[in-house]
Structures are given as structure tokens and as C-alpha cells.
Amino acid sequence: MNYTFHWHQAFQALPAMLGGALVTIEVAVLSMLIGTVCGIALALARNTRNRLARGVATVWIETARNTPALFQIYMIYFGLGSLGIFVDSFPALLVGIAFNNAGYLAETFRGGLRAIPPTQVRAARSLGMSAPQAFRLIVLPQLLRTVFHPMTNQMVWAILMTSLGVVVGLNSDLTGITQELNVRTFRTFEFFVMAAAIYYLITKTVTLSARLLAARLFRY
């Protein structure tokens, strides 16, 4: 083994990489927000009688769950080009991950909704609550409890998935910046170890704070 490690360069690049980490977090959070909204809509659409809504939801969920996330990003970045829609790499990554999140979260929410007996809603209604009240005071707190852990997992997935942006040419997120530094210096190992450490810290922070939050939220 005749290779000299140059960690110094990697440490010099740390500020730039931390800047990239912010973009990574931004993409992950935005994609989770969009994914949650779409996921709830999909879960509700799958339970309606409307054939069209159910069909769209089924196709969306099955595609999101049965094809690679990278494929979904490719579809938006390259595939939409055939229709004359040209998407930049940042929105392609964001929409791709959001699409993926929505598919997985829809199943989570569907399971969560099924776990609440409909008799509870009926009981709430007969006690004089309005339908929105019953949803907000009876269904939602219990739903939150069952979906909290899967949502935390999905958040971690979203963070890890943001690294795929580099494959469609994104150069502003953590992996993208690391790749640019790598191309310039060929210190692949050092730079990517640094990136891996930052990813590890981000995901650990998310899981630990989620655990603390859960302990605070679900005390009873």
C-alpha cells in the first residue's frame, strides 16, 4: 500500500461541505412536507369510491414502492424531456424524492387510519362532536402515535436519498459538493469519508431528536 492520506485538504473543505449539508437537509425537509401532504391525499383517495381517484392513487403508490428511487428521479429529469418539459436537477431531485415519500407514507397513513376503530368516531359524534372535531380530537392524536415512528424512518430515508442528486448532476448538496472536490483533487476516499461522517451526524440527530420528541409527546 503506497498511498498517503491527505486529511488536511478534506478538513479545509469542511465549511463548503457543511454548506452542502444545509442543502441536503433543505431537500429532505421539503420533500417530507410535500410527501406527507400527498401521502395523506393518496391514503384518502385509496379509500374513496371514486374510480379515477383510486386508480391514480394505486398507480402512484405501486410505482413509488416497486421501482428504485433513482429511476423515479431519472423519469422526471430525463423522461419528462420527451414531453417537452425540461426540469433542472434540483427540482428533479426534490420532486422525485417527494414522489417516493408520498408513496411510502400513503401506505403508512392507510395502516394508521385502519387501526382506529370506526366505532370511536361514531361514539364521538354521538357525544355531540362535529365531524372535524372528532377527526381532530379523536382520530388525529391516535394516528400521530402510530405513524410517528414510520415517519421518522422515512425522514432518514429522505436524507439518504438526497445523495442521488449527484447522479442527475446536482452540485450544491453534500454529495454534489463532495463530488466536485473529488473531481478537482482526486482525494476520493478522504472527501467521501468526511461526507459520510456528516451524513451520519445528520441522521443520528434526526433519530435522536425524534426519540426525545416521542418520549415527550406520547407519555401516556
Added chain:
Amino acid sequence: MIETDFARTDLWFMLQGAGMTLALTFWAVLGGTVMGFVFGVLRAVASSWINAILGAVLDIFRSIPLLIQFILANSFKSIVGLDVSAFTVACVVLAIYTSAYCAEIVRAGVLAVPSTTRRAARSLGLTWWQDLRHIVYPIALRVSLPSWVGLTLGVMKDTSLVLWIGIVELLRASQVIVTRIQEPLLVLMLCGLIYFLMSYPISRLGAYLETRWRDDD
């Protein structure tokens, strides 16, 4: 002359890519399950400090993007001058990655066996090993198998990332064809269809196992 239509050889090229995807999945799941099984049982029965260390190490592989794991393994291979193919590197990385998840599944399965059941087995005269073999294993298998099917599916989708270290699997093969015939939507739809055909039967099997084993317990 350059052909710009989707030819039969293109389809064959994509199917070869799909074969590569399946081969990677097979080795990764095989290696990952064997290692994951050992790690998982260890985590469930070993003393707490072994458990903590093993858990922390395996957790690293679940907290770093797989793409970066591939890049690191590939450059590490070059640094130490190991003469192995990219395919081997990909299989090893994927297998370790799979084992990290599999260990959690196995551990959850073992811990799902009620301790009263195990104590009953021991007080009936079964040895520690017999208890594991005849009591814990069958019960844990039922709990773990649906998640294991899910893991297999996940690994198959994650194999698409090996394109970064220069292996032509299904997605990369599609991209190569797209570059030549400039018909991204068509080729990618076909690629998605192949992925779907490979993963949908497995996902149905997982769902079937889950409902069937939930209903009759």
C-alpha cells in the same frame, strides 16, 4: 450507419442489465441474510456491551447513503491495491448493507418470542440450544419473514446505485440506450416495467405472508 430506432438488440441489452440487477440482488441477499442472521441472533442473546458495539457498528451502514458506501469501498479497494472486480465490490457492499438491516429483523423476531415461552421450554428440560432451535426459531421466523421479503425488495431497488461505480445494470443499460436513440420516456417506461415485473410478485408474496400469518395466530 447509426440506427436511431428502438431495436430488438436494445431490448436484449436491457434484459441483460436486468439479469445483472438480479445477480447483484441474489448475492447481496444471500450474503446479507447469512451475516444478518448471525449478527441478529448475537444481538438478541449476547451480553449488553457486545450488543451495544455490534448495534452501533451496524447502525453506521444504515445511516450513510449507499451511494457513498459504494464510492468509499471502491476507492478503498484502489488504495490497498486489491485486484477485484467492481462486481465483487458491489456485492460485498450490498451484502454488508443488507446484513445491517437483516440483523435488526432477526433480532426483532427473536425478541418477539415471549420470555415465558422460552422459560417454559427450559423448565421442560430443553437445552439452551434446543430452545433456540425448536421454540424460538419457528416463532421468530413467522414474525421476521414478511419484513425479510420487504428487505429483499428494497435491496433489489438499491442495486440501481451500482451504476456509479461502472456496472451496467438495468437502469444504466436504459440510460445508455436513451443516450443513443434520444427517446427517454419510452425507454424509461420499459425499464420501469421490467423493475415492476421483477418486484411486484415479491411484494405480493410479502403481503400474502403478512395477512395469512396474522389471521391464523
